[in-house]
Amino acid sequence: MRGFRIELMAGVAAIAIGLLLPFAAGAANVDDRRDMAMEKLDANHDGVVSDAERNAARQARFKAADANGDGFVTREEFAAAGPARDAGRKNKMFALMDGNGDGKVSQAEFDAASANMRERMKAARQD
């Protein structure tokens, strides 16, 4: 009977965690957020984010941001896409991504910016 209760409790806890996780994301520390982000990327759930999974997720993000599907994300599309951030920060991010400064971000620019950001995050972690 005791074992059953523990199992039941664990089940309830798992459900509660599943329900609360989306809300917890904002409050979680950076490591937790990274783990959650990794879980999202890890499509086949083998605990490893392969380059293919990473690329697929990045392309999906780009497609989601490219509202009119013309292959470029404009400043307006970027401002409307993704989590709400303050406009100044989004503008700065957009400027970083728009490598050739033509006011729109191509998939190649997006890929380069993502790779760049990943390198910077890696470097920051090693400090």
Ligand SMILES: [Ca+2]
């Ligand atoms: Ca577009």
Ligand SMILES: [Ca+2]
């Ligand atoms: Ca550009």
